[in-house]
Amino acid sequence: MRLPETSAVLELRHAVRGWLVRHDLGSAVAVALSGGADSLALTAAAVAEAGSVDALIVDHQLQPGSAAVAATAAATALKLGCRSAHVLPVEVGREGGMEAAARKARYAALDGAREGLPVLLGHTLDDQAETVLLGLARGSGPRSIQGMAAYSPPWGRPLLGVRRTVTRQFCADLGLIPHEDPHNDSPEFTRVRLRAEVVPLLEDVLGGGVAEALGRTAEQLREDNTVLDELAHDLLRVASHGPGHTGDTHAHDVTLSCETLATAPTALRRRAIRAWLLDGGAKALTGKHLQAVDQLVTAWRGQGGVAVGGGEPGTRLVAGREHGRLTLAHTDRVRPGERE
Incomplete structure (x- = not known):
């Protein structure tokens, strides 16, 4: 399919081409296609810029008619010139709420179907801005507000510098009709309220450019965090000693x-x-966990260990201090003085 040379089309093609050149992962990619404007535009631009494109369409089966939506997206992908289009039905659990469960099921399905290819995702600059604001609200440090990476293998995000209005214009220029997911307008989801209420208010109060500013902030923090992580890795190597000194076979x-x-x-x-x-197996670490474990090092008063998420059935994963060293082990129960 020959693409018109409109400003929106050229911007997306340039974004995808730049991403492919920077990461040099070969001529074939997969694209996660939902049927919405962002992923439709990304798919068409990827077909124009990559050697071959496989479309992966996840059917979350959460709404009536979802199979038909997925089938339409697959047909559109083939019409755009994709090498293949695969519909991936998934069962969405309940753990962590619907948004988190759907995300987990979606990424698992995409990972299982990508056949070694990088998977391009249609996250835009607007999505990045919303992610930074959500991270800021959590208050768990610079890592939570560094946003999404342009490439975190196998996930690629070529459109992090492109506004959502551009992807919609791209679809209009090609005569594509995106699927409008009703969940994207449901105020019960925090991200939807950020999109519909908070970001427009910030744009109005601060005179525009908020999404771009948040995107730049995320990029700068990611660069800083990369350096700090490397230095922390060196510190970890110097401070480490193995095997464990607790005498616990589960340590x-x-x-x-x-x-x-x-x-x-x-x-x-x-x-x-x-x-x-x-x-060591910890899961869902919070700032509270890190502060409590850090106090075992810097404010040691003989306090008990700190239980962190990641225990096995019937056990807790506990960080403690023994003989001047931090230890990590599974325990059968939370011992007196331990904190969560």
Whole structure:
């Protein structure tokens, strides 16, 4: 399909072409296609710029007629010139709420069907701005407001510098009719209210350019975080010792020297602790978890361990301090003095 040379079409093609050149992952890609304007525009631009494109359409089966929507998206993908189009029905669970459960099911389906290809996602600058605001509200540090990465293997996001209005204009220029997901207008979802109420208000009060400013902030923080993570990795290597010294067969093999950690700047120390906890099996770490474990290093008064998410059935994963070292082990129960 030959694309018209409108400003919207050229902007998207330039964004996709730049992403492909920067990451040099070969001539074939997969695209996650929902049928909405963002993913439709991305699919068409990818067909024009990549050697071959496979469309992956996830049917969450959450709304009546979802199979028909998915089938229409698949047919459109083939019409646009995709090499293949695959509909992936999924069962969405309930853990963490519908949004989180649907996201988990979607990414699992895409990962299982991509056959080694990078998967392009239609996240735009507007999505990035909303993500930064959500992270800011959580208050869990710079990592939560660095937004989405342009490439976090296998997920690629070529449109993080493109506004949502441009993808809609792109579809209009091609005569494409996007699917309008009713969930995108439902005020019960926080992201929808950000999109419909908060961001427009900020644009009005601050005189415009808010989405772009938030996008730049995310990019700068991501660059800073990359450097800090590298330095924290060096600190973790120096502070580490293995195997564990707890005598517990369920212990994490690596313990950390509290003395070494205590001499490091807070930003590096907490990043090192976070990486160590994640490597030991911790899940859904919060700022509260990190602060409590950090106090085992910097404010040691004989307090008990800190229970962090990630325990196995019937156990808790607990970070503690023994003989001047941080330890991590599964325990059968929360011991007296332990915190969650």
